Ligand code: ADP
């Protein structure tokens with residue numbers, strides 16, 4: 001039996017989750033002790049539960065201050081889907097709707113009220129007649145002019161503490177910098193606040209930087225492999241968003257542009273279409289994303305280099321909120337660096353902006369684990385390499401690049417330091433183009449000395465030389481490349497230069513390796529995804545509000561066929577079980593029947609597996625023969641073993657693994673689902689092994705009784 005605490009029980013019953021994410025439980029406990037709290041968590045870290053769960057346990061009403069109407073609406077939808085009474089009050093509502101909400105609040109029929117700071121005054125009279133148990137202030141950094149998203153309406157929120165002196169206030173933000181933090185506490189008049197800072201590491205996000213060559217083709221190739229996965233592409237300019245969306249549409253991709261210059265209605269519609277899975281890809285400026293809770297954004301691409309790491313991290317953070325693996329790709333181009341440098345040097349606070357851009361560029365040019373660099377930017381020191389960034393997966397190989405460097409640097413000198421990078425590459429490669437002939441460069445020494453190196457590789461080598469400080473770009477002189485004093489050492493004093501091998505871009509490699517793997521259409525996940533989509537249309541809520549991708553994946557893995565089994569899935573709570581349980585179970589059984597070559601009943605499907613196993617077939621061969629997944633066969637083994645059949649499960653899971661899983665079982669307090677174990681081992685222990693080990697452990701416990 002589990003020894004779940006009341007908090008865990010509430011978490012499971014209402015939200016369906018098996019365990020808390022880091023800091024959630026501590027924050028909730030502090031609030032239940034009526035303390036003021038400042039919670040700092042990365043985007044997707046799970047801030048909402050921190051006020052939604054206490055709201056259920058407090059006798060009165062929880063007020064949630066939130067800056068964006070669209071966000072409020074989504075959160076209210078999600079709460080209602082979990083059977084929790086919530087509403088929002090904002091200026092877009094009719095008087096009637098607002099009045100109806102206020103009456104419900106007065107009757108104490110509502111647990112959470114979302115309200116924009118501008119609309120707090122609508123509730124002023126109501127406040128006199130109700131108990132406000134908790135005030136949560138989402139996106140609390142908006143109160144600080146230090147932060148990057150200051151909103152004047154937030155500055156009035158300081159009065160709340162005086163108005164409700166004994167009500168705890170929870171301020172939440174994903175902005176980490178110290179000045180903003182202190183400012184939030186002061187301006188909100190928080191009383192001796194407990195500050196919780198979560199790790200900013202989002203392990204499920206892969207990090208990759210690619211050179212921006214053939215960006216559009218790379219992006220199309222990437223998306224074509226993921227026909228139903230939602231993604232965002234961030235672009236620097238409005239024009240690019242529109243052009244790119246059009247190119248993608250021409251390739252048959254369901255993409256739309258989004259930027260602040262579009263008509264309000266078009267913008268709102270585009271955002272809705274994305275949230276509701278009716279538009280797969282959004283090509284957007286950074287105006288898009290704030291206030292979008294969509295948990296199944298599977299990838300984020302930066303078409304252009306972002307201005308700073310804060311923005312970049314917030315933007316990639318919109319992928320994979322459900323915790324499933326999600327991809328991020330940043331395209332780095334020298335043109336972007338030049339343009340951003342120009343903007344930054346002309347804008348306010350030029351020095352600060354330029355140095356932030358420099359940090360961004362260093363990240364993109366990194367030759368060591370990217371996640372370490374990101375986290376250290378946010379003040380977190382990590383010693384281990386992450387294993388989930390392109391540098392970790394494909395460490396750079398250094399070689400003696402002295403001769404290449406000498407060639408490039410002397411080309412720059414021959415061209416009198418008055419040409420930009422592309423001309424230097426053309427010159428080195430001996431190109432016969434108009435510009436070269438016009439200037440009679442073909443007659444200079446060094447012309448064509450690099451004709452065995454590809455254009456792309458020269459480009460990258462010279463960028464490396466710039467990064468090492470041997471030459472630099474004169475931004476105010478038409479981007480001509482100039483030599484620095486270090487170049488002298490290489491050209492005349494024999495200084496050695498280390499360069500790194502230019503990797504082929506991932507997409508090129510993938511194309512070489514994969515003989516066009518077609519995404520599978522008839523998986524259980526796809527069946528459930530479609531079902532979810534249909535239900536979402538019937539109910540006019542976003543699909544992820546019904547069940548997240550993570551829940552569907554777990555259903556695919558565990559194939560729950562009864563209420564109890566479905567409830568054991570992480571993310572399925574009581575309300576959703578009641579509402580959707582029958583429909584999803586039916587779909588799973590149906591799928592199972594069609595796939596399993598019609599076993600007469602459940603028992604016979606196990607027996608069939610057993611018979612094949614006893615005839616000497618491997619699990620893979622059985623899976624093949626029965627058109628089932630290997631993990632389904634493993635789950636049969638687990639069941640057969642528990643039912644007392646003699647199967648040596650140690651063939652598939654080692655004694656050490658079983659011991660580890662037994663230890664995990666104790667420290668996790670025996671969750672009924674497999675996912676908590678999977679997370680516990682940081683995704684390093686395959687589901688099959690967990691399943692088999694649990695069968696062994698349970699059998700052992702039974703026989704020991
Ligand atoms: P934030 O506001 O910090 O960006 P959210 O509150 O929107 O994050 O949560 C992000 C996602 O994580 C949501 O889909 C939410 O349902 C999910 N989530 C939150 N807490 C848990 C938990 N304890 N276990 C599993 N998923 C969780």
Ligand code: ZN
Pocket residue numbers: 368369370371372385386387388389390391392393
């Ligand atoms: Zn790494």
